[in-house]
Amino acid sequence: MHMSVSVAVSGASGYAGGEVLRLLSSHPGVEVGAVTAFSSAGDRLGSHQPHLRSLADREILPTSAATLAGHDVVVLALPHGASAAVAAELGEGVLVLDCAADHRLADPAAWEAFYGTPHAGTWPYGLPELIRADGSRQRDELVGAHRVAVPGCNVTAVTLGIQPGVARGVVEAADLVAVLAVGYSGAGRATRPNLLAAEGMGSAVPYAVAGAHRHIPEIEQNLRAVGAEAVGLSFTPTLVPMSRGILATTTARLVPGTDPAAVRAAWAEAYADEPFVELLPEGQWPSTAATVGANTALVQVAVDERAGRVVTVCALDNLVKGTAGAAVQSMNLALGLPETLGLTIEGVAP
Numbered sequence: 001m002h003m004s005v006s007v008a009v010s011g012a013s014g015y016a017g018g019e020v021l022r023l024l025s026s027h028p029g030v031e032v033g034a035v036t037a038f039s040s041a042g043d044r045l046g047s048h049q050p051h052l053r054s055l056a057d058r059e060i061l062p063t064s065a066a067t068l069a070g071h072d073v074v075v076l077a078l079p080h081g082a083s084a085a086v087a088a089e090l091g092e093g094v095l096v097l098d099c100a101a102d103h104r105l106a107d108p109a110a111w112e113a114f115y116g117t118p119h120a121g122t123w124p125y126g127l128p129e130l131i132r133a134d135g136s137r138q139r140d141e142l143v144g145a146h147r148v149a150v151p152g153c154n155v156t157a158v159t160l161g162i163q164p165g166v167a168r169g170v171v172e173a174a175d176l177v178a179v180l181a182v183g184y185s186g187a188g189r190a191t192r193p194n195l196l197a198a199e200g201m202g203s204a205v206p207y208a209v210a211g212a213h214r215h216i217p218e219i220e221q222n223l224r225a226v227g228a229e230a231v232g233l234s235f236t237p238t239l240v241p242m243s244r245g246i247l248a249t250t251t252a253r254l255v256p257g258t259d260p261a262a263v264r265a266a267w268a269e270a271y272a273d274e275p276f277v278e279l280l281p282e283g284q285w286p287s288t289a290a291t292v293g294a295n296t297a298l299v300q301v302a303v304d305e306r307a308g309r310v311v312t313v314c315a316l317d318n319l320v321k322g323t324a325g326a327a328v329q330s331m332n333l334a335l336g337l338p339e340t341l342g343l344t345i346e347g348v349a350p
């Protein structure tokens with residue numbers, strides 16, 4: 001008899017939870033169990049996620065240890081803080097994937113400096129493609145894991161863009177500048193005054209500038225894991241009028257004397273065997289539109305010899321490779337399923 005894995009999704013009324021449910025509803029190895037949330041408890045899922053038709057009649061339950069009990073897997077897509085509190089109530093045998101930030105950082109001081117609350121702990125990090133200093137990949141740590149911290153969406157874009165150069169030592173990690181265009185869904189569903197359509201539609205605006213963004217310590221942590229001794233990162237996200245997508249442009253000082261061909265080789269070799277990271281043919285640059293709905297990160301790299309810098313661009317769908325797809329990919333690894341099960345590299349266009 002075929003035994004399916006049951007998965008509860010908490011935060012089911014939100015953007016990230018909705019995207020987890022969209023992916024799970026066509027995943028051949030799992031069944032969607034309880035769907036839970038907070039203020040929407042008691043409503044039908046279809047009234048919050050009208051695109052999730054096969055789950056429309058499900059009742060949204062309140063989020064608690066009791067409603068999440070009895071599942072093989074629990075995916076948490078809750079605001080940070082709320083997520084750690086719920087996670088603490090779940091049994092050790094269940095696989096828990098946390099889409100929030102609570103369990104990503106290893107250094108409690110870095111957590112407290114950027115989040116201002118006590119550190120909840122550190123879980124295996126759900127970026128399978130992360131290159132580790134010994135040349136292995138982070139996916140090794142996810143096989144059989146019972147807890148996974150799903151990365152921040154901007155973090156995934158910057159890390160996948162620049163890590164091949166850091167791993168190969170062709171760029172100076174102490175001199176990185178990242179500027180990102182990010183879509184509105186990254187901010188979640190809760191309405192905020194500056195996110196009203198009338199104000200956002202015709203405008204691009206930076207936020208969390210000059211070292212303030214919470215993803216900075218997470219990117220630094222990743223690049224140190226890759227092997228960087230010192231990481232110096234200037235990080236500027238810009239909100240642009242699109243619903244999904246991140247376009248992360250990262251430039252780094254080229255290690256003087258490096259042959260530009262060695263730069264391309266570093267990126268090509270890093271991603272040759274990765275199902276969800278595609279280095280585009282030379283001269284072709286990523287667009288967010290080509291990633292919508294797909295678990296794919298598109299990457300390009302070039303050397304600006306005049307400036308002495310490497311320029312890399314990474315595009316991804318913040319709700320797929322940036323969150324829900326990363327959660328499903330990590331879930332597959334943790335459960336011993338094929339890593340790509342239930343995930344697609346095909347996007348939606350135009």
Ligand SMILES: NC(=O)C1=CN([C@@H]2O[C@H](COP(=O)(O)OP(=O)(O)OC[C@H]3O[C@@H](n4cnc5c(N)ncnc54)[C@H](OP(=O)(O)O)[C@@H]3O)[C@@H](O)[C@H]2O)C=CC1
Binds near residue numbers: 037063078186190319
């Ligand atoms: N959007 C994105 O691109 C990404 C999001 N993430 C992370 O995923 C998490 C969810 O984000 P997102 O989906 O965008 O946010 P949304 O605001 O769209 O959804 C939040 C969800 O959490 C529920 N919720 C809110 N407060 C509580 C609480 N106190 N206790 C229990 N449940 C609560 C809401 O339920 P209800 O509606 O019923 O009140 C809703 O289901 C966040 O931690 C976010 O940082 C990570 C990477 C990218």
Ligand SMILES: CC(=O)N[C@@H](CCC(=O)OP(=O)(O)O)C(=O)O
Binds near residue numbers: 099182239
């Ligand atoms: C547009 C917008 O505000 N995007 C958010 C996305 C962050 C996110 O969701 O990541 P965490 O899981 O780490 O909170 C931001 O840049 O802060």
